[in-house]
Amino acid sequence: MSIATADAAPPAEADDPTPVLLTVEEAARCLRIGRTTCFALIRTGELESIDIGRLRRVPADAPAQYLARRRAAQRAA
Template identity: 75%
Template sequence: MSITNLDTARSVKVNRPAPVLLTVEEAAVCLRIGRTTCFALIRTGELESLMVGGLRRVPADAPAAYLARRRAERQAA
């Protein structure tokens, strides 16, 4: 697939509504961390997640909330 076709494919996806839930992998990409680190944050409760059926999902606003908490902690220290 050429770069032009890839850009066209991306622009088609823009018309979709923003996701409400992310996979753990998508949340990891948002935070620019690895999948294992993301699961560790979920396990400790630092990153909000929930089960939907048998699938672990992260609310779309949870990565930003995690970052905001980390920034606030750093500024308070």
């Protein structure tokens, strides 16, 4: 076994149940909001997203972080 092989991460399984990135539609479903509202949150920077080529993806933990910020802001008000 070479050193490069030992240090490399194992390949991701095709049926891995935990996604790293969500589509905008999946993120909208997680938040129980519409696709247009989700894009508006992304546009204003309230919901984190990244571009991969021509694709827009939302990190899997971003909806939970958005919700936590909203809850904290509502408690503070």
